[in-house]
Structure formats: C-alpha cells, structure tokens
Amino acid sequence: MPRRLFAASGLASLFAVWALVAGYASAQTVQTPKSCQFSDSHFHLTNYIQEGPSAGEVLKLMGDRVCRTTLFGIPLQQEWSYRESGNIAPSYYLEADAPLYYYSFTDAQIALQYRALTPEQQRRVDPMITGFNPADMYAADHVRRVLTLFPGVFTGIGEFSVHKEFVSPKIAGGGASLTDPSLDRLLDFAGQAGLVVILHNDMVRPFTKDAKVRGYFDQLTALYARHPNTTIIWAHAGMGRIVQPVKSEATYLEEILANPAMKNVNFDISWDEVAKYLVATDETSTLAAALINKYPDRFLFGSDVVAPRSPEQYFAVYETYKPLWAKLTPEAREKVLNGNYQRLFDAARVKVRAWEQANARP
Numbered sequence: 001m002p003r004r005l006f007a008a009s010g011l012a013s014l015f016a017v018w019a020l021v022a023g024y025a026s027a028q029t030v031q032t033p034k035s036c037q038f039s040d041s042h043f044h045l046t047n048y049i050q051e052g053p054s055a056g057e058v059l060k061l062m063g064d065r066v067c068r069t070t071l072f073g074i075p076l077q078q079e080w081s082y083r084e085s086g087n088i089a090p091s092y093y094l095e096a097d098a099p100l101y102y103y104s105f106t107d108a109q110i111a112l113q114y115r116a117l118t119p120e121q122q123r124r125v126d127p128m129i130t131g132f133n134p135a136d137m138y139a140a141d142h143v144r145r146v147l148t149l150f151p152g153v154f155t156g157i158g159e160f161s162v163h164k165e166f167v168s169p170k171i172a173g174g175g176a177s178l179t180d181p182s183l184d185r186l187l188d189f190a191g192q193a194g195l196v197v198i199l200h201n202d203m204v205r206p207f208t209k210d211a212k213v214r215g216y217f218d219q220l221t222a223l224y225a226r227h228p229n230t231t232i233i234w235a236h237a238g239m240g241r242i243v244q245p246v247k248s249e250a251t252y253l254e255e256i257l258a259n260p261a262m263k264n265v266n267f268d269i270s271w272d273e274v275a276k277y278l279v280a281t282d283e284t285s286t287l288a289a290a291l292i293n294k295y296p297d298r299f300l301f302g303s304d305v306v307a308p309r310s311p312e313q314y315f316a317v318y319e320t321y322k323p324l325w326a327k328l329t330p331e332a333r334e335k336v337l338n339g340n341y342q343r344l345f346d347a348a349r350v351k352v353r354a355w356e357q358a359n360a361r362p
C-alpha cells in the first residue's frame, strides 16, 4: 500500500474511533431542561390495543418538567372477539374475556416513533424492547433480531411480565414461569448486550395469605441470583392493583437490598394503583421512605402511565407520590427522581451501542 494512502486510511480509522467515542460521550451528556423534576423509568407509549400518542406528542407533554423517559409499548394485545363483545371494542385487558396475545410489531412501532424524533429529542429517550414471549426459548433471539434491525435505538427490554394478576391467565398459549430456562436465556442475553431489564412479577398471588408469600419470592430471588451481571428493575417492587404490600414487605425487599450479590436488582416506584398503597396514610409513606432513604441507589421513579394524551393524565402519578417525595432525604430524592435513571440508562446505552458495533451490523 502506498505510504500516503496508508497514512490516510490510518487517519480515517483513527477518525472512526474518535467519532465512536465522541458519539458515546454525547450520548452520555444529554441536555435536559434545567428545571426538570424527574426522569420516567416506566412509560408506555401505547395501550393494550397498540394505540397511543406519537413520541413527538409525548416530548411536548414532557416539556421542561420531565428530564428523560423510557419508551415502550405493551407486549400483549387484547383480542376483540366479536362473538364475545359484539360491536363494543375492548381496549383494556379487564374489558374482555378474550385472550391476550404477544404482539411483536410493537417493537417496530416504538423504533419508528423514536426515529421520527430529532437527535436532540432522541437523547432524552430510552426505547425498550417488549414484543417477545418470555416463555419461549426464542425470546432472546427476538431481542437480538430487533437490535440488529434497529441499531442505535434500544436501551433495554421490558416492561414484560411473568406472573401478573389478571393478565397471566389470559395469555393465549399460557403464561410464563420464573423457573423456565427461556427466562434464563433471555436474562443472560440482556446481560451480555448490556440491556436494562424491567420485569413485572407480583410479590404474591392475589388474595394470598402471608404464609404463602415465599412461593414467587423464592423463585424470583433465585432468578436474580443466577443473573448477577444483568441490570434488573423489579417493576412496582412486586405490588399491583390488588397485590398489596405483604406484611413486613420491607423485610422481604431488604433480603434483596442488603445482599451484596444482588446489587444489580433495583425497584421502581410507579403506577397509580401502587401509589394508593404506598401513600395511603402517613405511616405507609413513612415506612416506604425509610427503606428508600436507607438504600437510595436502588429505587427509581416511573409513572407507568399508559398512552397519555394530557398533562393532567401524565403528571398525576408523580403528584400522587408527593407525600413520599417529601419524606425522602434531599440526596435520596434526587437519586430516585433522576440520578439513578441517568446512572443505569447511560451505562446501558454505552454497552448496548458497543454490542451493536461488534455484533449487529445488518
């Protein structure tokens, strides 16, 4: 190779490396509005029939109040069975007996919504892959395929559910299980690629007596223990619409929080249905705040709002949790509302982009 050409190509590859590093750096230094109040670690752009506002409309709703947000659909679609519902179209899983089925197209929809944003808007958004069946050994392959088809877009997987009240029993073909090797394959892959995982699993079955709490909890902690290198956010810390905090809930959560081998496991404080328990009384919010203040690096706020159309709808959950925010130390409040999001999602972005560079060239 002529010397000058060699020098030029050397320069070119140097420039490529520099561009890559600069790209990572700029991904990390996201410009967020100075007055923003929180980042949203749990946000559904679309509902159970795959409808919702555009990502651009959501950015408008966020305005200067929201620093950054995750962006995901819902992996399940509510079937409209004419035999059951006639002309009354269900839009929520509680509005029909017809099954829910996995709707993988959600990931393409989310990717295209993200790509329609300006680069500046994109830097405030972390799209997540959800359109897979966690009971399928091929779930990990779906995630890999989405990363390959849409490089530069996704930061994590989820929210996906294993055991979820009312939802799991309605899934066509049966629900998932915490002991299924398909879930191990999925979490292994997420760890390899650096993807943040948002997992919904109820703490207990609805209406379960406390003596039976250890059923899911033991399976779940065993699963977490098998994947120490995967960053996991346990959605709503296992609570739900009717899955209320179990007796001594904090003791259970501390089994995870105090275990250095599970420092990869985090919790989101989200969903109006869960807020009704956590800020029910002065005592409940004091108890929740005490745990968060003790482990301030492990909790993230998420709205869990679904397809919002108005600021009132979008900010309601943050407002509902205000009694809890008031009881946090300034340090814990900053971390739960923004700092932990930045730390986890920035780290994931860098890792996933590196994985894509190495593996996902289409």
Ligand SMILES: [Zn+2]
Binding pocket: 042, 044, 159, 304
């Ligand atoms: Zn959710």
